[in-house]
Amino acid sequence: xxxxxxxxxxxxxxxxxxxxxxxxxxxxxxxxxxxxxxxxxxxxxxxxxxxxxxxxxxxxxxxxxxxxxxxxxxxxxxxxxxxxxxxxxxxxxxxxxxxxxxxxxxxxxxxxxxxxxxxxxxxxxxxxxxxxxxxxxxxxxxxxxxxxxxxxxxxxxxxxxxxxxxxxxxxxxxxxxxxxxxxxxxxxxxxxxxxxxxxxxxxxxxxxxxxxxxxxxxxxxxxxxxxxxxxxxxxxxxxxxxxxxxxxxxxxxxxxxxxxxxxxxxxxxxxxxxxxxxxxxxxxxxxxxxxxxxxxxxxxxxxxxxxxxxxxxxxxxxxxxxxxxxxxxxxxxxxxxxxxxxxxxxxxxxxxxx
Amino acid sequence: xxxxxxxxxxxxxxxxxxxxxxxxxxxxxxxxxxxxxxxxxxxxxxxxxxxxxxxxxxxxxxxxxxxxxxxxxxxxxxxxxxxxxxxxxxxxxxxxxxxxxxxxxxxxxxxxxxxxxxxxxxxxxxxxxxxxxxxxxxxxxxxxxxxxxxxxxxxxxxxxxxxxxxxxxxxxxxxxxxxxxxxxxxxxxxxxxxxxxxxxxxxxxxxxxxxxxxxxxxxxxxxxxxxxxxxxxxxxxxxxxxxxxxxxxxxxxxxxxxxxxxxxxxxxxxxxxxxxxxxxxxxxxxxxxxxxxxxxxxxxxxxxxxxxxxxxxxxxxxxxxxxxxxx
Ligand SMILES: Nc1ncnc2c1ncn2[C@@H]1O[C@H](COP(=O)(O)OP(=O)(O)OP(=O)(O)O)[C@@H](O)[C@H]1O
Ligand SMILES: [Mg+2]
Numbered sequence: 192x193x194x195x196x197x198x199x200x201x202x203x204x205x206x207x208x209x210x211x212x213x214x215x216x217x218x219x220x221x222x223x224x225x226x227x228x229x230x231x232x233x234x235x236x237x238x239x240x241x242x243x244x245x246x247x248x249x250x251x252x253x254x255x256x257x258x259x260x261x262x263x264x265x266x267x268x269x270x271x272x273x274x275x276x277x278x279x280x281x282x283x284x285x286x287x288x289x290x291x292x293x294x295x296x297x298x299x300x301x302x303x304x305x306x307x308x309x310x311x312x313x314x315x316x317x318x319x320x321x322x323x324x325x326x327x328x329x330x331x332x333x334x335x336x337x338x339x340x341x342x343x344x345x346x347x348x349x350x351x352x353x354x355x356x357x358x359x360x361x362x363x364x365x366x367x368x369x370x371x372x373x374x375x376x377x378x379x380x381x382x383x384x385x386x387x388x389x390x391x392x393x394x395x396x397x398x399x400x401x402x403x404x405x406x407x408x409x410x411x412x413x414x415x416x417x418x419x420x421x422x423x424x425x426x427x428x429x430x431x432x433x434x435x436x437x438x439x440x441x442x443x444x445x446x447x448x449x450x451x452x453x454x455x456x457x458x459x460x461x462x463x464x465x466x467x468x469x470x471x472x473x474x475x476x477x478x479x480x481x482x483x484x485x486x487x488x489x490x491x492x493x494x495x496x497x498x499x500x501x502x503x504x505x506x507x508x509x510x511x512x513x514x515x516x517x518x519x520x521x522x523x524x525x526x527x528x529x530x531x532x533x534x535x536x537x538x539x540x541x542x543x544x545x
Numbered sequence: 546x547x548x549x550x551x552x553x554x555x556x557x558x559x560x561x562x563x564x565x566x567x568x569x570x571x572x573x574x575x576x577x578x579x580x581x582x583x584x585x586x587x588x589x590x591x592x593x594x595x596x597x598x599x600x601x602x603x604x605x606x607x608x609x610x611x612x613x614x615x616x617x618x619x620x621x622x623x624x625x626x627x628x629x630x631x632x633x634x635x636x637x638x639x640x641x642x643x644x645x646x647x648x649x650x651x652x653x654x655x656x657x658x659x660x661x662x663x664x665x666x667x668x669x670x671x672x673x674x675x676x677x678x679x680x681x682x683x684x685x686x687x688x689x690x691x692x693x694x695x696x697x698x699x700x701x702x703x704x705x706x707x708x709x710x711x712x713x714x715x716x717x718x719x720x721x722x723x724x725x726x727x728x729x730x731x732x733x734x735x736x737x738x739x740x741x742x743x744x745x746x747x748x749x750x751x752x753x754x755x756x757x758x759x760x761x762x763x764x765x766x767x768x769x770x771x772x773x774x775x776x777x778x779x780x781x782x783x784x785x786x787x788x789x790x791x792x793x794x795x796x797x798x799x800x801x802x803x804x805x806x807x808x809x810x811x812x813x814x815x816x817x818x819x820x821x822x823x824x825x826x827x828x829x830x831x832x833x834x835x836x837x838x839x840x841x842x843x844x845x846x847x848x849x850x851x852x853x854x855x856x857x858x859x860x861x862x863x864x865x866x867x868x869x870x871x872x
Contacts, residue, residue, distance in 0.1 A: 243764050264770040276761035280783040289779070290769035341769075 193254035193344040193377060194219045195240065200249035202235055209235055211401045212249070217379065217394075222371050224380045226388035227398035227424070233381040234273075236398075237347050240379060241270050253344055269338035270347040273354070275330045277322040277337075284309075284318040287336045308339040311370070328359045335367070339374070348380040352387065364391060385425055389413070397421050419542035422470050422535060428510045431476070433469045433503065434539065445469045445536075448505025451483040456531040466539030471529040473498070476511035482528035485509050490519045501525070611840035618834040629841035638817050639842065642825040646849075648732065649821060650800045653739045657796055658789075660740065661747025666781075668748065669755045679752070686745035694809035697738040701725050701810065725811055728818035735819050738806055743799065747792055754788030755781070794857035798850060822846050 195217040202210040210232045217223050225233045238244040240251060242263035251258055258266050269290075277286050284305055291301040309315045312332045322330055331351055338346055348367075352360045368391050371378055382388055388395050389409045397404040397412065397420070404424075405417040416422035422430050435447030437455070445453040445467065453469060485501040492498075499519055501509045511527060519525070536545040578584050612629055616622030633639045668679055685693065700707055701724035709721040724734045758781065766780050804823040807813065813820035813828060820828075822842055830839015 241764075241768060243767070263767050268768065270765070270768050272761050272765060274759070274761055276759065276765040278762060278766075278780065289766070293770045293775060293779075337765075337769075 195345060195377060195379065196250070196252040197236070197240070198250040198252075200236070200239065200251060201247045202232070202239060202244065203247045208247075209401050210247075213398075213401075213403050215396055215403065215406060217377060220375045220377055222368075222378045222380065222391060222393045223396060224382055224388040224392040224394075225396045225398060226382055226385055227404075229383055231398045232401045233383070233398055234349055237270075237349055237379060237381050240345070241268055241347055242266050267341075267343050268345040268347055269341045269343040271331075271334045271338055271349065271351045273350045275322075275334040275351075277330055277333055279322050282319050282321055283314060283325070283333050283336075286322070286333055287340045289337070290341050304340050304342075305336075308336045311339065311373070312336050312366075327355050328363060331355065331363060332366075335370070339370075342376075344377065346376050346378040348378065350382055351380075352382075353384075360387075367391065386427060389425070395425075397424060399424075415544070416470075416535065417544050419468060419470075419537050422537070426472060428473050428498070428512070430470045430472050430535070431507075431509050431511075433471075433505075433507055434466070435469065436466050436539070445534075447483075447503070448507065449503055451503050451505055451507075453483060453529065453534070454531060455534060455536070467545065468537040468539050468542075470535035470537060471533070473510045473512045475529050475533040476509070476527045477529070478513075478517070478525060479528040480526055482526035484524050485511075485527050486524045487519055487521050490521060492516075499525075608840050609844055611837055612844045614837045616836040616840075618831070618836060622837050625837070629838050630845075632838065633841060633845065638820070639825065639845075641817055642813075642820045642822050642842075643845075645732070645817075645819060646801060646821045646823075646846075649736060649739070649803070649819075650797060653736050653743065653800050654793065654797050656736070656740045657743045657747050657800075658793055661744050661792075662751055662789075664744060664748040665751035665755055666777075668752050679749070682748055683745050685742050686749075690742065690805040691809060693742060694738070694806050697734075697741075697806075698810055701734050726815055728815055731811055731815055731819050735807055735810055738810065739800060739803060742806070743796060746799075747796055750792045751785065751788060754785050754792075758784050790857055794853065797853050801850060801853070802846070 195215075197213055197215040197217075200210060200213045201208060213232075213236060215223070225236065227233055235244060239246055240253075242258065242261065246259050253266060253268070278289065281289065287305045287308060288301050291304065305318070306315075309318055312335060314329070314332055314336055317325065317329060317333075322333065325333065331354075334351065351367075352363050355363060364387060367380075380388075380391060392409055394406065395409055395412055396406050399420050405412060405421045407415075412421060412425050416425060416430075419432070423432070433445070433447040433451060433453070435445055435451065438444045438446045438452075443455040445451075445455055447453070447469065483503060485499075485503055487499050487501045489500040490497065491500070495514075497513050497515075497517060497519065499511050499513075501511070503509060509527070537543060538545055572580075611622070613624055613626060614622030615625050615628070664682060668675070668682065672678060699705060703721060703723055703726060706721065706724060708724075709718070712718045713721070723730060725731045762780055762784075763776055766776055771779065802823055803821065804827065807819055807821055807824045808827070811819045813824045817825075822845065826839045826842035826846075828839075829835050829842060833839070
């Protein structure tokens with residue numbers, strides 16, 4: 192096991208820069224997820240840690256060692272690819288034993304390690320099958336088995352669950368998490384699914400267009416997003432945003448389009464007249480007579496809660512969740528408020544949290 | 546597949562109708578035939594089967610028949626049983642041609658395989674001007690055989706050979722090489738010409754095969770600690786075997802039946818050292834006019850060709866790892 196340090200790393204393909212100076216510190220034994228929209232450079236960063244891509248500038252270290260110029264096979268990392276990359280001409284057992292075979296490990300030792308990994312992953316009855324004869328979830332487990340057998344310093348996962356159906360994905364999510372708790376191997380896990388990131392990680396790195404937007408524990412990102420991007424990316428359904436400014440008259444309050452007004456804590460207020468964006472999570476919106484009006488467009492009961500999608504007088508979309516079974520009707524107008532200490536305020540120009 | 550899919554709803558309809566009418570009506574014959582898989586596939590195969598029958602089986606049958614007669618050009622022969630074969634059995638030139646054909650096929654195929662694989666691996670790297678080189682590699686194959694044979698004829702000419710000239714200029718040898726006049730040299734020369742001509746086919750098909758191997762397998766193996774040689778040995782080679790098998794079967798068949806190169810370069814000489822079964826058959830049958838004997842030599846090639854095909858069919862069939870569920 193080892194820590195991983197990524198310092199001011201940049202990556203260019205030809206003349207286009209893909210990563211614009213990324214710094215991440217990963218502690219020994221930590222489970223870190225890299226999350227972000229498609230094309231933001233997650234896979235590229237992971238492949239750079241693995242050594243499959245060169246580093247244009249900056250520094251990557253594993254443990255104490257700077258690995259910029261260390262060959263992939265000397266880095267002692269194991270990677271699980273999105274398409275699993277199982278060797279089609281080898282059985283499950285041979286796939287898992289391949290790295291040991293290349294190291295000329297003793298036969299008995301190899302067998303013991305394959306057997307142990309197969310037991311952890313429930314692959315024992317499949318050991319003599321070929322990859323073509325396996326289901327997607329089984330292949331995924333073989334890919335993990337191949338990594339476990341290596342007993343590496345660091346595990347790298349590149350969207351390993353994206354080929355699986357929803358149910359299997361949830362099951363494998365728990366399995367990977369459990370595996371990490373058992374092995375305590377430093378893990379970097381790439382995903383574009385924020386639920387996966389939230390549920391599995393000790394620490395989440397939110398990336399966007401080749402930069403790191405925020406690094407933090409899952410609930411910290413949820414409760415205190417640093418900027419508008421993180422606020423909108425983390426959480427499902429996404430946070431509601433109202434555009435407006437801080438009122439200077441009377442007590443501190445937010446004044447939005449169409450006469451929407453929301454009272455604020457004094458502490459949250461910035462200078463009067465500055466353009467701001469107010470963020471409120473759907474589950475933090477409450478019915479209240481002195482709230483702002485929202486015209487309901489769609490009502491979606493999910494059983495455990497009722498979700499409404501509505502519009503403010505200023506034409507901004509609002510999503511709200513209620514645990515109580517209110518009888519909402521489309522076309523009806525309700526009044527909603529947010530508790531001042533649950534409100535997120537962002538600078539309207541820079542998007543930074545106020 | 547199609548007929549099964551189409552068949553399903555009719556069956557359901559029939560089951561539904563039984564509740565109304567007592568006896569389900571038997572669909573008309575034309576419809577049943579339309580939905581029968583066997584009949585359909587037979588229908589689709591018929592044109593191809595007819596073509597094969599007319600253009601392949603008939604000439605082949607005629608050849609085999611001629612082998613049992615003493616036909617000459619311009620004179621229909623009579624059936625003489627195995628006489629032609631008995632004669633060939635004691636004919637040392639025939640046995641020499643069998644030896645020559647095997648030597649030619651085996652050494653040319655091995656060389657074509659090794660050089661072709663090497664070239665394919667090279668072309669699969671990220672070279673500058675990649676597509677240009679790929680096009681150039683195809684050239685020997687695109688040029689008509691007779692044309693390239695004539696070019697080789699000049700290259701191997703006892704007076705004007707460019708190879709002799711270059712080696713003499715460089716001071717490596719002091720007299721011209723007798724390429725086609727000496728039995729050993731002549732054999733090596735025709736093999737070299739055949740290899741030159743056959744490499745593109747092997748290289749381009751193997752290159753196509755190489756490109757079906759996913760890059761991520763190489764990356765995974767690299768992370769597993771494989772060296773470049775181990776990547777080749779444990780990833781490239783096993784995954785390429787099915788393509789190698791097919792390519793080399795074809796290559797062996799082409800080489801075994803080669804005629805044009807030899808005919809232009811040496812006509813089987815010197816002293817029959819380069820006579821292949823195909824050229825000997827032509828020489829005896831057409832040039833010498835002994836149609837029956839020529840046909841018998843050609844028929845004698847069939848067992849060898851069948852053996853090669855059976856070997857590739859049974860020995861190099863789809864591997865176990867290729868079978869079973871798809872993706
Ligand atoms: N070999 C390459 N050459 C040029 N550009 C590349 C190369 N590999 C990736 N890119 C570019 O780098 C950017 C980041 O790609 P990357 O694969 O890291 O995205 P990602 O975050 O993993 O996205 P996804 O979630 O879709 O997998 C993309 O814009 C992509 O087009
Ligand atoms: Mg990716």
